[in-house]
Amino acid sequence: QVQLVESGGGLVQPGGSLRLSCAVSGxxxxxxxxxxxxxxxxxxxxxxxxxxxxxGATYYSNAVKGRFTISxxxxxxxxxxxxxxxxxxxxxxxxxxxxxxxxxxxxxxGLFFGSWGQGTQxxxxx
Numbered sequence: 001q002v003q004l005v006e007s008g009g010g011l012v013q014p015g016g017s018l019r020l021s022c023a024v025s026g027x028x029x030x031x032x033x034x035x036x037x038x039x040x041x042x043x044x045x046x047x048x049x050x051x052x053x054x055x056g057a058t059y060y061s062n063a064v065k066g067r068f069t070i071s072x073x074x075x076x077x078x079x080x081x082x083x084x085x086x087x088x089x090x091x092x093x094x095x096x097x098x099x100x101x102x103x104x105x106x107x108x109x110g111l112f113f114g115s116w117g118q119g120t121q122x123x124x125x126x
Contacts, residue, residue, distance in 0.1 A: 002026035002115050004034075004096050009120030012086055020081040020120060022096035029053060029072050033099040034079045035113045036070060037106065038092035038122075045095070047108025051079060053099075059109040086124045093119040 008020040022034060035050035049060045049070040058070050069082040079096060097106070097113035105112025 002098055004098065004115060004117035006094060006096055006117045006120040009094060009122045011123045011125065013126050014086060014088060014124055016086050017084045018086065018122060020083065020094055022079040022117065024077045024079065027098065029074050029077055029079065033111055035097050035108055036081045036094065037097060038094045040092040045106060049081065050109050050111065088124045091122060091124050093121050095119045
């Protein structure tokens, strides 16, 4: 059974940084693409970044390109999201998900994602 656990959220001032972690169990990172998403109150969940299972290639949405960096540690089976230059509009619950096959997933970067973790809250405020 695939399980994802996000951590690392918190309160940070504008311009600050946070690193989120997504601990994955039940599947190896070289077997599945992992994506980071966020959902602000009243808004739809949006894709931010993903890292490919095969070669670790990365993909970013325009909203976070140049500010956020996705990476993975296959020895820990964990994916990270380094977030720099945070803005108040980055405030949201952040989720990681695995690639899924089928129409019930959320489309991002040409892939469908699901099997969400419980999320971690990021609040950017002075």
